[in-house]
Amino acid sequence: MRKIADSTVRRLSLYLRFLERFDAQGTTTISSAELARHGGTTSAQVRKDLSFFGSFGKRGLGYSAAELAVRIRGILGLKRSYRVVLVGAGRIGGALVQYPGFRQRGFHVTAIYDKDAKKVGTRWNGVVVRDVRHIERDLQREPTDIAILVTPADAAQEVADRLVHAGVKAILNFAPVQLAVPNDVVVKSVNMALELETLSFALANR
């Protein structure tokens, strides 16, 4: 498969959301123009995004909403569910554990870790907080593909190393550091302050 840009993957995720809404509302076919309007893009971009993955739809007739949703779910790897471990039982971690969008999409937070003895043993959204010392042992028993890292900056790389060593293949990183990982591990970083800085940059450079 050709290398697909992150921005394309993000648009596919958005298209999927609209398609599911249309499908739930009983709309059976949808044009690239309609998808484009909802996705804040152009019909040509929609057709290009979908063309990466083979032939979809019929010229002049549009796409079958249900069928296209199934195809995109397949492309995005959403035909299966994922176990997710979360490391760092702080405020952001607490919000993420309860985020309904994860479970809806098949991402199940199965374990939460912290090093704070006062948090270990407490229950967050039905999941018991475990001692971070036991991560390797637990991951050996319960192999997990995805980890969400919400530790302080200075702990992030060490925890990431341990996760990778224990077989985690994908990390969503909320710590404000660039993580070094092997080539076969994928990292996406979310940094709230950094997002605001892209806004202040835009405001300062208009």
Next chain:
Amino acid sequence: MRKIADSTVRRLSLYLRFLERFDAQGTTTISSAELARHGGTTSAQVRKDLSFFGSFGKRGLGYSAAELAVRIRGILGLKRSYRVVLVGAGRIGGALVQYPGFRQRGFHVTAIYDKDAKKVGTRWNGVVVRDVRHIERDLQREPTDIAILVTPADAAQEVADRLVHAGVKAILNFAPVQLAVPNDVVVKSVNMALELETLSFALANR
């Protein structure tokens, strides 16, 4: 100024973090190689990123950490502080209000809005939750550049329209919808489930 890619702005934010740490530790000069290593990129990329904004550093001597930090702060629009309003006093909103990285960077959440009468009047991290009906009136009295939108999907566009009408010029959007805004308004979207989908995509397409 030339159009600067989002990815460049993000790297500048990261460089700034390292420079501040170096400066605090007493390191006076830093090479592009060191910045590259911390930023997970190459020396050539660092020099290219900085070259957008004129001439920095001396060949063979590296950059003055303190001076470069000041320059990047200027580039990112961080020499001033920003008032920020947050709309949507839910779990993610609650975590964001308490996020220490915002205030450190000069982003001050000065008002929180919700439509839930049970939340209006309660205090979140020292800021009283106000009724969303009063947004226009309040923004007229207290002009604000940046809004963080954490409403449910079906309310987001209407709230965005009202914010824009009331003079907000930049929106950090956590609602899982693509917002339509005028050209002079900048929107950055953060969608947690979507971030996980870029990971499941990567796992499914290795």
